[in-house]
Amino acid sequence: MSELYSPATPPYTLPTPTSTFITSNNIYVGCQLYVDIKKDGQGEREYRKAQVLTIREANRSSRNNIVSNDENNNDDFQCEYYVHYLEYNKRLDEWVTIDRIDCSRQIEPPNATPSVSNGATPPPCTMASPYLGSPLSIGSVTPSPSPAPHLTREQELEKLRHHGAMTNSQSNIVKVKNIEKIQIGRYIVSPWYFSPYPEEFCDEPMIYICEYCLSYFAKERQLRRHLKKCKLLHPPGNEIYRDYDPNISFFEVDGHHQKTYCRNLCLLSKLFLDHKTLYYDVDPFLFYILCVRDKKGCHIVGHFSKEKDSQEGHNLACILTLPQYQRQGYGRLLISFSYELSKVEGKIGTPEKPLSDLGLLSYRSYWSETIIDLLLEMHSNKEEISIHDISETTKIDPKDILQTLQSLGALKPYRAQQIIFLSDSVLAAHKRAKKKNLVSIDEALLHWTPPRFTQSQLKYAY
Amino acid sequence: MQQQPTFPNRKSFRSRKIDNKKPLKLYWERELDDIDDYSTQIRSAPPIETGVEKEEEEEVHLQEALTAKEEAFKTGKKVEKSIPVPEAITDLAEYEDLYKEKNWEDPKAFVKFSEDIESSTGCPYTLTDDDLDWIESYNNKIAEKDKLEEDELEWILYQLELIANRRLRCKKDIRILPNLQDMERTFTDSIASLRRKVRFVYPYWKECRVKRNGGAMAPIVMTEPANSQEEDNPYVCFRRRELKPIRKTRRTDAKSLEKCDQLHLNLCKATNVLQNCQKFEKRKFAFITNERDKFATKATVKEMGRDLGVDDQIAGKPPKKKQRKLSQASSSEKVRKTQQQSAAQSQIQETRSYWVDATDDIFEPYKKQQPIEYYSVFYPSDEESVSSDEEFIPSELPRRIAFRTRIGRGGRILTDRRGFGSHHNNHSSKDNSKTGKSRYKFKYDDFDESEIFSDEDTNYSDMMQIDDNDYKER
Numbered sequence: 001m002s003e004l005y006s007p008a009t010p011p012y013t014l015p016t017p018t019s020t021f022i023t024s025n026n027i028y029v030g031c032q033l034y035v036d037i038k039k040d041g042q043g044e045r046e047y048r049k050a051q052v053l054t055i056r057e058a059n060r061s062s063r064n065n066i067v068s069n070d071e072n073n074n075d076d077f078q079c080e081y082y083v084h085y086l087e088y089n090k091r092l093d094e095w096v097t098i099d100r101i102d103c104s105r106q107i108e109p110p111n112a113t114p115s116v117s118n119g120a121t122p123p124p125c126t127m128a129s130p131y132l133g134s135p136l137s138i139g140s141v142t143p144s145p146s147p148a149p150h151l152t153r154e155q156e157l158e159k160l161r162h163h164g165a166m167t168n169s170q171s172n173i174v175k176v177k178n179i180e181k182i183q184i185g186r187y188i189v190s191p192w193y194f195s196p197y198p199e200e201f202c203d204e205p206m207i208y209i210c211e212y213c214l215s216y217f218a219k220e221r222q223l224r225r226h227l228k229k230c231k232l233l234h235p236p237g238n239e240i241y242r243d244y245d246p247n248i249s250f251f252e253v254d255g256h257h258q259k260t261y262c263r264n265l266c267l268l269s270k271l272f273l274d275h276k277t278l279y280y281d282v283d284p285f286l287f288y289i290l291c292v293r294d295k296k297g298c299h300i301v302g303h304f305s306k307e308k309d310s311q312e313g314h315n316l317a318c319i320l321t322l323p324q325y326q327r328q329g330y331g332r333l334l335i336s337f338s339y340e341l342s343k344v345e346g347k348i349g350t351p352e353k354p355l356s357d358l359g360l361l362s363y364r365s366y367w368s369e370t371i372i373d374l375l376l377e378m379h380s381n382k383e384e385i386s387i388h389d390i391s392e393t394t395k396i397d398p399k400d401i402l403q404t405l406q407s408l409g410a411l412k413p414y415r416a417q418q419i420i421f422l423s424d425s426v427l428a429a430h431k432r433a434k435k436k437n438l439v440s441i442d443e444a445l446l447h448w449t450p451p452r453f454t455q456s457q458l459k460y461a462y
Numbered sequence: 463m464q465q466q467p468t469f470p471n472r473k474s475f476r477s478r479k480i481d482n483k484k485p486l487k488l489y490w491e492r493e494l495d496d497i498d499d500y501s502t503q504i505r506s507a508p509p510i511e512t513g514v515e516k517e518e519e520e521e522v523h524l525q526e527a528l529t530a531k532e533e534a535f536k537t538g539k540k541v542e543k544s545i546p547v548p549e550a551i552t553d554l555a556e557y558e559d560l561y562k563e564k565n566w567e568d569p570k571a572f573v574k575f576s577e578d579i580e581s582s583t584g585c586p587y588t589l590t591d592d593d594l595d596w597i598e599s600y601n602n603k604i605a606e607k608d609k610l611e612e613d614e615l616e617w618i619l620y621q622l623e624l625i626a627n628r629r630l631r632c633k634k635d636i637r638i639l640p641n642l643q644d645m646e647r648t649f650t651d652s653i654a655s656l657r658r659k660v661r662f663v664y665p666y667w668k669e670c671r672v673k674r675n676g677g678a679m680a681p682i683v684m685t686e687p688a689n690s691q692e693e694d695n696p697y698v699c700f701r702r703r704e705l706k707p708i709r710k711t712r713r714t715d716a717k718s719l720e721k722c723d724q725l726h727l728n729l730c731k732a733t734n735v736l737q738n739c740q741k742f743e744k745r746k747f748a749f750i751t752n753e754r755d756k757f758a759t760k761a762t763v764k765e766m767g768r769d770l771g772v773d774d775q776i777a778g779k780p781p782k783k784k785q786r787k788l789s790q791a792s793s794s795e796k797v798r799k800t801q802q803q804s805a806a807q808s809q810i811q812e813t814r815s816y817w818v819d820a821t822d823d824i825f826e827p828y829k830k831q832q833p834i835e836y837y838s839v840f841y842p843s844d845e846e847s848v849s850s851d852e853e854f855i856p857s858e859l860p861r862r863i864a865f866r867t868r869i870g871r872g873g874r875i876l877t878d879r880r881g882f883g884s885h886h887n888n889h890s891s892k893d894n895s896k897t898g899k900s901r902y903k904f905k906y907d908d909f910d911e912s913e914i915f916s917d918e919d920t921n922y923s924d925m926m927q928i929d930d931n932d933y934k935e936r
Contacts, residue, residue: 187552190550198682198683213583237575294566355514386482414487423535424490425538432540
């Protein structure tokens with residue numbers, strides 16, 4: 001089912017006898033159909049199986065116009081369908097019109113997916129839809145197969161009450177992006193995921209965000225007015241790292257002291273992080289904000305948050321490079337900085353799970369580069385090294401080291417012992433990767449003492 | 463599985479859990495020609511969790527990217543595959559215009575900022591288009607003195623919103639909106655001057671609120687659910703973390719009491735030590751001052767003596783005569799000692815010529831018994847001359863008294879004495895002395911007695927020095 005369907009392939013066999021051909025009348029929430037993944041509609045069409053998550057009236061992007069299944073039979077208006085491409089990340093979910101749907105194929109019921117073997121009834125959702133009865137209700141959507149043992153809602157909340165910023169379970173409502181576009185600094189960006197900005201903003205075609213204090217407005221005129229008042233030109237915290245080539249700085253902001261700013265930051269970053277949860281307040285976190293400095297001020301590039309007192313050895317909770325700054329090595333820089341802080345603290349750390357796909361790739365490349373660098377050094381000194389030693393030097397968790405070495409194919413048996421083995425191709429790839437790193441952290445530029453908190457200052461975390 | 467783990471050339475190898483503490487050898491591909499022979503037999507180790515959600519882990523683009531990476535590591539070729547993301551980033555044309563007033567220059571020192579963000583961002587409420595329209599029409603039809611500034615309106619609306627939001631707590635209910643009087647009362651301190659104008663704005667504000675069914679003019683983030691059914695509303699965020707009260711039990715109480723007591727005791731001890739230190743230092747100071755005075759006085763005396771030509775003795779110099787006497791005595795003693803030594807030596811040589819030495823050393827001295835070392839000898843004044851001049855015969859001198867003190871149970875100080883009885887006897891009757899002697903002769907072991915009465919100056923200890931064996935050891 002993961003294969004892309006193109007007209008050249010033989011017709012798809014009917015998965016169930018109940019399937020019918022598609023018209024705009026019989027598309028319903030939860031059904032599966034083939035959608036052209038190309039937005040422009042030019043050239044050859046590229047169909048991919050997708051699931052309809054919600055339906056609304058076209059050309060009126062207001063959420064109040066979402067239609068329920070019963071009304072769908074009415075042909076008076078055109079509908080837009082919010083579709084999730086199966087086996088694609090949710091960030092690619094989008095609103096499509098009927099002309100992007102392959103109408104020559106049969107419509108499939110939610111349970112037609114071979115991997116869902118639960119039968120006709122959708123598996124009970126771990127999170128009850130809070131909007132039962134409201135037009136937004138998409139409770140009938142079958143969640144994608146989730147065979148992994150899930151925490152119940154209560155268990156997860158209890159877990160979050162103590163620590164952490166990531167969540168595994170999500171309610172259905174958050175499966176649909178609610179913000180159309182944001183304008184921040186010199187960029188206009190499309191959000192990737194749901195974010196709990198006040199509901200009123202979901203009707204707006206654009207949210208205007210002040211680049212410095214991250215306040216959000218519905219109208220550009222308001223932003224202009226705000227920019228006249230706002231004197232802030234950098235994140236409201238202490239600068240702890242400054243480099244002049246390139247012009248970057250890190251700021252440390254305490255969630256307890258700068259609540260407004262940190263909440264704004266969380267709302268913004270939730271637009272691009274799927275598993276981030278904003279259920280509880282920001283007090284137990286420190287935020288490290290990476291900025292690029294120029295004549296206009298310090299522009300936020302990305303950030304990571306960190307628990308003040310992590311019970312599980314997390315040196316990082318959430319990490320994000322804003323989309324407009326992605327693929328320039330900033331993610332790596334943030335990761336590298338988080339380990340630099342761990343080195344100062346003398347603690348071994350690991351990022352909070354779950355990681356996102358992009359997070360995993362960034363971490364993998366940071367880990368492998370750091371570890372190979374160390375191995376190269378040790379090898380030239382003809383020394384042996386244990387996983388524990390690598391961990392002590394780099395502050396990377398042993399589990400992460402094993403994962404990385406395994407992905408490099410570096411753990412091999414040789415004459416009845418385990419050895420660390422680096423092939424020529426790995427070394428070549430490493431060399432290439434090193435060349436690509438434009439920015440890196442210089443520990444000499446870090447001026448930081450780990451903030452200490454008394455037990456009573458940490459009490460709100462429990 | 464009959465594999466012997468020690469056999470080095472065994473080609474099959476069961477991959478087992480790696481010991482994190484065990485040092486691993488490092489090899490590069492060019493160093494090992496035969497690595498393939500071993501690695502082909504490897505059983506693939508179970509993959510370690512990536513940390514990505516199971517469902518997401520299977521996503522096409524991630525899998526493609528991971529395999530591309532693996533491919534790059536295997537073949538060394540440049541294979542890259544990135545995960546597609548929504549592409550909608552556009553550069554804003556009006557950016558320069560929007561941010562034209564922003565100017566930044568890197569300060570020399572690192573930026574330090576701990577103020578509230580509100581103090582730098584002005585009034586948190588920002589007028590909307592509707593507000594601006596309203597103020598324009600309002601100002602057009604009102605008398606000059608009641609005209610409103612935009613900033614004034616902003617602050618008034620901010621205050622109204624603040625109070626209302628506090629009252630409503632995320633609920634939407636127009637019935638509980640505060641009335642004008644309540645509102646006016648809250649305009650105090652810095653915004654007191656605006657109180658007069660609140661009543662012009664209030665109707666407009668209320669109208670807006672009613673239009674929104676009680677909702678805020680500037681949308682706010684919901685921080686608590688409006689009702690119990692909305693507990694899971696994803697728009698509710700940043701909930702307060704409720705405090706978990708620390709459970710108090712009798713045990714924890716007792717423990718803390720104990721800790722406090724201990725702390726108090728320790729502090730008392732510390733104070734005591736410090737007080738004593740102070741006392742000590744004071745005494746030391748007094749001592750030093752005394753010494754200095756003494757020295758100064760001595761110096762003056764000396765000077766005066768020299769001026770007056772008085773004898774040195776008055777000037778505080780040690781009497782030379784006496785010193786000479788002492789040194790004479792000691793030299794005579796030395797002579798005697800060396801005489802005794804040589805006598806002893808010759809005696810030894812004499813003895814050695816007759817005897818075959820079967821032991822390691824015949825003149826091995828008896829070791830002193832430990833308790834005996836603690837006795838100090840007390841010399842009655844009339845016997846002083848006897849001790850040094852007469853030949854040393856232990857049995858002849860039972861009258862010597864020796865004492866030792868020791869601390870018994872409960873800190874009692876006990877004094878043990880020796881030879882007291884014989885001394886007493888000797889003095890009381892001369893007739894009895896013989897019987898007394900014989901009586902005490904065997905009371906103690908011989909060496910005991912000799913040891914008791916010996917001190918460092920006796921020839922016995924000198925004899926020991928001559929001893930060969932002993933000499934070597936020194």
